[in-house]
Amino acid sequence: MRRKLIAGNWKMNELKSEGLQLAQAVFEKCGNRNLPFDVLICPPMSLLGLVADLPHGACGIGSQDVAETTKASGAFTGDVSAVMVKDLGATHAIVGHSERRTMHGETDAVVRQKAENAIQAGLTAVICIGETEAERESGDALNVVSRQIKGSVPAIATAENCVIAYEPVWAIGTGKTPTTADVAEVHTAVRAELQKLLGAEIADEMRILYGGSVKPGNAKELLAVENVDGALIGGASLKIADFWGIAETQL
Numbered sequence: 001m002r003r004k005l006i007a008g009n010w011k012m013n014e015l016k017s018e019g020l021q022l023a024q025a026v027f028e029k030c031g032n033r034n035l036p037f038d039v040l041i042c043p044p045m046s047l048l049g050l051v052a053d054l055p056h057g058a059c060g061i062g063s064q065d066v067a068e069t070t071k072a073s074g075a076f077t078g079d080v081s082a083v084m085v086k087d088l089g090a091t092h093a094i095v096g097h098s099e100r101r102t103m104h105g106e107t108d109a110v111v112r113q114k115a116e117n118a119i120q121a122g123l124t125a126v127i128c129i130g131e132t133e134a135e136r137e138s139g140d141a142l143n144v145v146s147r148q149i150k151g152s153v154p155a156i157a158t159a160e161n162c163v164i165a166y167e168p169v170w171a172i173g174t175g176k177t178p179t180t181a182d183v184a185e186v187h188t189a190v191r192a193e194l195q196k197l198l199g200a201e202i203a204d205e206m207r208i209l210y211g212g213s214v215k216p217g218n219a220k221e222l223l224a225v226e227n228v229d230g231a232l233i234g235g236a237s238l239k240i241a242d243f244w245g246i247a248e249t250q251l
Contacts, residue, residue, distance in 0.1 A: 005039075005163065006038070007060075007062070010238060013044065016046075016050065019051065022240060025240040027057065029240070035251075037230070038058070042092070048088050061091055062090055063080070082118045083121045086121045093114075095152075097167075098167060108148055111152040113154075125161065128166075172211070187227035188226070191203060207229035215245075
């Protein structure tokens with residue numbers, strides 16, 4: 001049985017005081033309770049070490065990216081290696097988010113290398129995939145996500161060291177969400193592609209998250225869809241009432 005994962009991606013938000021306050025609020029909600037789901041927060045790199053240093057129990061701490069280079073250190077100005085991220089106390093690393101793919105031109109090959117770096121460093125890679133609105137309207141969504149799975153997921157991926165996050169680009173921060181039937185169709189296709197790539201045993205245990213305008217009002221319905229194993233939450237993760245409101249739908 002795959003445990004749900006409720007993950008918050010803070011993106012480039014929160015200064016030190018507000019960020020630590022938000023993290024502390026999440027950790028207090030998690031407490032020492034035996035929750036039936038896992039929780040992960042991914043603050044910006046400026047806060048990653050500070051947040052990880054707070055008592056956070058079983059709550060995961062994730063980076064929003066890792067460097068492409070396989071080296072742990074070196075002349076790579078502005079980059080932060082997966083080894084460094086791990087050293088700060090992170091447990092996870094997001095790679096291949098659509099904003100990285102679009103704004104920074106990251107290809108599937110780059111995403112695959114970053115995912116492999118994260119896994120080799122002892123992190124769980126959260127690999128993002130998803131189609132644009134034009135690709136959805138042209139009927140190419142399933143081909144796009146299948147191609148991204150084949151190109152972005154490294155051969156060393158397992159259910160323990162890798163999570164897939166399906167985020168239709170047109171639903172991120174727009175308030176738009178696909179129908180539950182659309183989500184089910186894509187997640188089923190992703191599971192099938194993972195089975196071909198990694199084998200049924202690994203694929204059937206790997207978690208596939210949904211992301212894109214998830215909020216307390218639609219979370220219960222979206223998280224009840226077959227093959228949806230949690231949520232990657234953007235804007236709603238910046239308010240504890242919204243983030244925990246989504247989490248509480250799984251209690």
